Amino acid sequence: MKRKLGTRCLYCLLGPFAIGLFLGALFWVGDSIYGYVAFAARVRFLLFEQPLSLWDSFWARIPPHDLYIRVAFIVVAMVSALIVSIFLLRRSQAQERISFQASLLDAVNEAVIVTDPSGEIMYWNPAAERLYGWSQSEAIGQNIADVTVPAISQEMANEIMGKLRSGMTWTGEFECRRRDGTIFEAYVSDTPIYNIKRELAAIIGLSTDITERRQMELRLRQAQKLESIGTLASGVAHEINNPLMGMMNYAELARDRIDDVKAQGYLDEAKIEGRRIAKIVSSLLSFAAPQSEEHSPARVRDIVEQAMSLVRSHIKRSQIDLRVDIPTDLPNVRCRSGQIMQVIINLLTNAVDALNARYDGFHEDKQLVLSARLVSASGGDRAEICVEDYGKGIEAAALDRIFDPFYTSKCRTKGTGLGLSISYGIAQEHGGRLVADSVEGEYTRFSFTLPTA
Template sequence: MARQPPTPDPDVPLRLLLVEDSELDAKLLLRTVRQAGYVVEHRRVDTAVDLDRALASEPWDAIVSDYSMPGFNGLQALAIAIESGLDLPFIIVSGTVGEDVAVGTMKAGAHDYLLKDNLTRLVPAIEREMREAQMRATSREAGRQLRRSEEKYRSLVESASEHLFMLDRDGVFAASNWRSFPCGRVTSGPLAGHALEDILPPEEAERYRGHLGKVFRTGEPVEFEHELVESGGLRHHADTLYPIHGEHGITYVGGICRDITELKNAEAESLDLQAQLVQAQRLEAIGTLAGGVAHEINNPVNGVMGYADLILRRLAPDSREAEFAQEIKHETNRIATIVRNLLSFARQENELPAHVRLGEVIDATLSLVRTVMRHDQIALDIEVGDDLPCVNCRSQQLQQVLMNLMTNARDALNERYPKHDGNKTLVLKAETFQHDGREWARITVEDHGTGISPEVQERMFDPFFTTKPRDRGTGLGLSISHGIITEHGGRLSVDSKPGEYTRFHVELPTAETYAAETPGDAP
C-alpha cells in the first residue's frame, strides 16, 4: 500500500523505482527529490526483466520512467507496471516528448509526464500521485470491508428462518431473504419484483394490502396472524409490518414473517389435554354418582320385589292378576340386574382377579347398553354360546373394556347412519381358539360404520389420542383398555377398512390356560 507523505519525513525514506538507462539522468532526478527534503531509497533498472523483478521483490512508493531507451521504452514499462496489479504512481520523464506522445502515455495509464529540462514539477507530481494512490487504496479497503459486511449480513439474513422483506406502496417486493415461497405462483428465484398476488391467494393478498396501507397511512407498526395452505398443509404465520423512513417520508414497509405452526399446534394440544382432564374428572364424578344412585335405587327395587311376592301368595297361580304380578317381579328383577351391574361398573375399590364366566361378563355389559342401543336404533347381533369357558380376570375391568369398545362402535354407526338403517348393526361374537397348543377366548366387537384410517390405527392406543370433539372423548378409553387387556396377559387388536368395517378383538387365555401357565398364582 502506498503511503501518504504530506511533508518530507527523514525517518521514512521515499522509495523510488527509476526506469532509466542513463545513470547521469538518474542522479539528476534523485538530486531534485532530495533537494525537496526527502530521504530517498531507489533502484535503477533499464530492462523489462529487471523491472519485473524489482516490482516483485520490493515495495515502492512511485515509478519514474524515461520514455525512450535502447530496446525498451516507457510505454512498455507502463504495461509491466499495470500488469503487476500494483497501484503505483507512474510518471514519464523524457527529454523530447511531443504533445501527441504525452496524451498517448496518459491514455495508456501514466499519471503524469514531465520534461527533463523542467523538473520543478517532479516532486509535486510525485506527492500528488502518492496522495491519490493512498486515497484509492483507502477506497478499495473500505469497499472490501463493505463487501465483507454485506456478505456477513446477507448470510445472516438469508439463513434466518423468518421471512424478512421490504414492500413498496404498490405491494411489490423490493427485497426478500427467501429465494422461494411455499405457495402461490412464485416457487423459485428471487421474490424481489413480484407483487403480493404472486405469492398469496387473492383474498389473503387483499387483506395483506389492507395492513400494508395502514402502515403507510399511520406510520405505526402492525402485527397480525394469518393462515396459508402450503405444499406441506395448513401453516400459521405471525407477521409484523413496520415503516422504513426516507428523506421524503415512508418509502418502504419492512416485514418479518414467522412460522408459528408448531406453537399453534402446541396450544391446541394443551387445550385438548385440559379438556380431556376435565372430561376425565367429569367421568370420575359420574362414576361416583352412578354408584350412589345404584345404592339408592336398590332399596325401593327390593321393596317392589317383596310386595310382588306378597301379592303372588294371595292370588290364584293361574289368575290374570297373578300373571301381572309375575310380570312386575320379572321386570323388577331386570332392574335389579341393571342396578347391580351399574354398581359393579362404577365402584372404585380394587378388585382381585378371579375365575369368571365370560358369558356372565358379556351379559352384564349388554344389560347396560341395550337401552342406549335401542334408543339409537342400533340392532344387536349377539353370537355368544352357552358353553364359554371361564377366564381369570377382574370382571369390572373387562366389562369396562367391552363397554368402551361397544360405545366406540355405537359412535361410528351413528356417524355413518344418523337415522334407522338396515346396516346399523353392532355385532358381538365370543368364541374359543387354540394358541400355542392352549385354549384362548376371543371376543369380537364389529360394526360397519365409518372405519378407521391406517394413520389413526397407528396412534389409536396412545394416551389422550382421539379423533372425537373435545366434549365427547378423552382419548383415554382405548389406551386404558389396551393396558387392561395386556395386564391380563391378553391382546387387544383392531382390523378396519375405512368406509366399510371395524373389528376389535379381545383375546384372553382361559382360566385353565392361565392356571397351567402360572400355577403358583392361580386362585
C-alpha cells in the same frame, strides 16, 4: 476469532502498500524507458554532458524533476490503494453482517416473511418453506395474499395491511393457507419497517403454527367436560342406587306376603329388572370412577359385559343383530378397566352409527360382532378384542387419518373427533395397539390388543 481479525487487519495494511509499490514500480520502469527513448534523452545529454544509458534513466542518473514525479506517483498509488482497500473491506464487512443476519433469520423456528408495502414477498426463510409448503424461489416475488391468505381471511388481511401501512403493529391469531390448500391457525406478528426518510420500506411478519396448541386446549376442555360428566354420572348413580335397593327390598317383602302366583311372577320380574338396573349403575360407577395409576389384572369378559350393559339398549333400539363371542378361558389382562370400557364403548358406538348410516331401520345385514381371542406376538401372548360391523365402511383416503385428533366424518353435533384419538392413546399407554381395517361399503373392523397379565 481475534487471531482471524488480526490477520485480516494485517492484510488490509500490507495489501494497499504492496499494490501501491507495484503500480509505482510499473510507472518507474515505464517512465525510465520513455525517458531513454524520447526526446528528453537529448536534454539529459546536454545536462549531464555525456551519453545517457537505460540504467542511468532507470536508477543511476535520474533528473530531479523525474524523481519527484515518480515518488509522487508511488505515494498517490499507495494512498489510493489504501482508500480502495478500506472501502472494499467495509463493503465486505457489511455483506458479512447482512449474511450473518440472514443466517440468523434462517435459523429461526418461526416462519419469517418480509414484504414490501404492496405485499410482494422479499424474504422467505426455511421455516416458512416448511410451514406453508412454498420454496423460497417460488414464494419471492409473489404477493403475500396469493400465497398464505385463504379466501375466508381476505377481508381481515386487508384490514391488517391498512393498519401496518399507517404505522401500527399487529399481533393475533390468523387463519392461513398452505400450498396444498389446507387451512391452519397461526399466531402472527407483523411489524412495519421504515427507511431513513421515515417512509414505509417493508413489513416483517412472524408466523407460528398453533394447531397443536389449540388441539391441546380443546382436549383439555373436553377432558374437563368428561370429568364433569363423570362426576355427575357418579352422583346420579348413587342417587339411583339408594331408592333402587329400597324398591327391590319392598318387592321381596311383598312377594312373601301374597299367595297369588301370577302376582309373585310379576314381583320376580320386577326384582330381575331391578338387578339389571343395579348392574347398569355399577357399570356406570366403574366407568365414571377416577382411575388409579396402577394397572391391575382384569377379566376381558367382565370388562366387555360392563361395557355392554351401558350400550345394549342403544344397540337394541337401532335394531342391530349383535353377536358376542368372548371365550371364558381367555387369560386376564393388566389394565385400567374403566379406560378399556371407554375404548369398547366408543368402538361399539361408532359401529352403531355406521350401521344406522347405511341401513334405516331393520335389515338382515345390519350386524355387529364383538369378539375376543388370544394371539401370539413377539413380546408375549396378547388378548385381542375385535369390533366388526357391516356398515358404510371408511374411505381409503380417510383410513390413515381416523386416529388424528378432531378428525371426524360425522357432523359436529354428533361427534368431536376425539373418540378414536383418545382410544388410540389408551391402547398405547397400555402397551397395546388399536388398528383399523375397512372396505368402503362393505365392513369396518377395529382390533384392540392388550398384553396378558
